[in-house]
Amino acid sequence: MRNLLISVLCAVISMSVTGQNLVGWINTGAGPQLSTIDPTNGNVSFIGGGPVVDNTVGLQAITAIDTAANLFYFVGTPSMSTRSIYTANLSTGLLSDGPNILTETNLMGIRYDQTDDVLYGMFIVAAGNRQAGTIDPTTGTVTLLGSPLGSIATSFGEVAVDEANSLLFFRGLDGAWNIYSVSQATGMQTNVALNPDPSNLMGWAYDGAESTLFALYSAGSDRQLGTINVSTGVVTDVGAAIALASSGSTTAFDGAGDRYFFIGTPTVGNLSIFTVNTGTGAASSQELPAGTNVITLEYDPNALPVELSWFQVE
Numbered sequence: 454m455r456n457l458l459i460s461v462l463c464a465v466i467s468m469s470v471t472g473q474n475l476v477g478w479i480n481t482g483a484g485p486q487l488s489t490i491d492p493t494n495g496n497v498s499f500i501g502g503g504p505v506v507d508n509t510v511g512l513q514a515i516t517a518i519d520t521a522a523n524l525f526y527f528v529g530t531p532s533m534s535t536r537s538i539y540t541a542n543l544s545t546g547l548l549s550d551g552p553n554i555l556t557e558t559n560l561m562g563i564r565y566d567q568t569d570d571v572l573y574g575m576f577i578v579a580a581g582n583r584q585a586g587t588i589d590p591t592t593g594t595v596t597l598l599g600s601p602l603g604s605i606a607t608s609f610g611e612v613a614v615d616e617a618n619s620l621l622f623f624r625g626l627d628g629a630w631n632i633y634s635v636s637q638a639t640g641m642q643t644n645v646a647l648n649p650d651p652s653n654l655m656g657w658a659y660d661g662a663e664s665t666l667f668a669l670y671s672a673g674s675d676r677q678l679g680t681i682n683v684s685t686g687v688v689t690d691v692g693a694a695i696a697l698a699s700s701g702s703t704t705a706f707d708g709a710g711d712r713y714f715f716i717g718t719p720t721v722g723n724l725s726i727f728t729v730n731t732g733t734g735a736a737s738s739q740e741l742p743a744g745t746n747v748i749t750l751e752y753d754p755n756a757l758p759v760e761l762s763w764f765q766v767e
Contacts, residue, residue, distance in 0.1 A: 515563055598640030695727065723740050
């Protein structure tokens, strides 16, 4: 009997979670370009051939990601126009829809709920009131939920989503800083004072597997990762503070890999991507290429690295 030799070339998906899973807008000078960032080596790779929107768009650092449909949503203001919603394809980097003018334009933040298959947002409505709503990214139509929550001072871009319990979280000032939980079905809210108040909150994310809300906040000039108990408002530090020269609110979260990412400048060195272990608080950093301007960042669990491997069957 002859031996049958079959040579197969296959693409094997690496199971490591340390590949190029971070996607975001990077300003190239000609306009914002959808790109990946590898947190292990700082490599930046553009998705597609060039900027998908022109340089007149003032991005608001309000973004969300639909991992099932491979879509990236962001809010911007087309030249001298009204705040609008854009949709980009994560595979090609091309704009697949928009800009579509939002029917409620004073937007604080957006999050995509994969369970509901719905894009949610927090808005400032009449008389300065805050109100949750849904967004149709193909039309820009906003449907507000429930009643206005009152004139509550809020922090820009700070919205997280608990898909299992259909809740939106945001931080608001009503005498003291509170953590607000808003029903995605009715818009009804509950709130509790933060204790202690993490001043200058930089960004947060909800881990559904651990039922935990993580937050990055300032501790003087340093940055500290912590958790927020959404029922009691208790804030608990995770690990030690991270010494930085400066940091903005450009963050992303990998729940499965227990990693929290943010962009900052260390006390020694240039602009870097920081990776924090959400269990221990241990942090590492990787310098980014000179001139990199990361406008906003999201984590895409589908963007696993691919390795080419040969194997033979005889």
